[in-house]
Amino acid sequence: MANVILLDRISVMYPNKTVALSGVSLHITPKEFVTIVGESGAGKSTLTKLLIKEELPTSGKIVVGSIDYDTIDKANIPHLRRRIGVVFQDFKLLPNLTVFENVAFALEVSGVKTSEIKRAVPKILQLVGLAEKSANYPAELSGGEAQRVAIARALVRNPKILIADEPTGNLDPKNAWDIIELLIKINRFGTTVVLATHNKEIVNTLKRRVITLSRGRIVKDDKVGKYVL
Numbered sequence: 001m002a003n004v005i006l007l008d009r010i011s012v013m014y015p016n017k018t019v020a021l022s023g024v025s026l027h028i029t030p031k032e033f034v035t036i037v038g039e040s041g042a043g044k045s046t047l048t049k050l051l052i053k054e055e056l057p058t059s060g061k062i063v064v065g066s067i068d069y070d071t072i073d074k075a076n077i078p079h080l081r082r083r084i085g086v087v088f089q090d091f092k093l094l095p096n097l098t099v100f101e102n103v104a105f106a107l108e109v110s111g112v113k114t115s116e117i118k119r120a121v122p123k124i125l126q127l128v129g130l131a132e133k134s135a136n137y138p139a140e141l142s143g144g145e146a147q148r149v150a151i152a153r154a155l156v157r158n159p160k161i162l163i164a165d166e167p168t169g170n171l172d173p174k175n176a177w178d179i180i181e182l183l184i185k186i187n188r189f190g191t192t193v194v195l196a197t198h199n200k201e202i203v204n205t206l207k208r209r210v211i212t213l214s215r216g217r218i219v220k221d222d223k224v225g226k227y228v229l
């Protein structure tokens, strides 16, 4: 099926011999909202990096939709990156570009036409509630606003899957909830959301599927989960 995420017996050992993931098998269906929880060092970031092919597994198989990560060739990586949007704790915005330009940049690198960029960027900034900040620079934004720009940048390419690695880690509770509500909205529009977090309150209020990692292994996978560690 299109855009199913499949991990089959994935292990990751870093060059320093740290085993970050061990025998992880996982099946995420399209349009799911999945939270990945676990203490610091449990393997959450490694898992998200695998999905965007920033890390490679030491063993095991990853397939997302029709893309088999073992056989994907260089030419297909941009296709993968379009399909999977990603946001991080530290926003990773380009400081010398405005809000508009940060979002537009994601389209420019994919070779999208200027006319299409001019149409798509304001629309997505509207969706994340930042239309009026279009001409501002990242340094002029609050943490919550910066994260919404990062989400806009991920969404503007219309990904089927959005991966958020501790997106609320640098935010106060009010801004954190705004981001979570935005993720819920995006999920309602039909995008699969994979949210890695160690924020118990968020996970327990969301009442979505919770996958618990501990020392690189899945120790729990609950349909309507609670974060109990």
Ligand code: ADP
Binding pocket: 014, 015, 016, 018, 019, 020, 038, 039, 040, 041, 042, 043, 044, 045, 046, 047
């Ligand atoms: P989490 O996101 O849950 O905090 P990580 O996936 O970042 O967990 O880390 C899992 C384990 O792998 C930890 O023991 C961490 O120290 C280790 N680790 C993460 N990245 C690297 C790396 N690039 N090189 C070596 N060890 C790493």
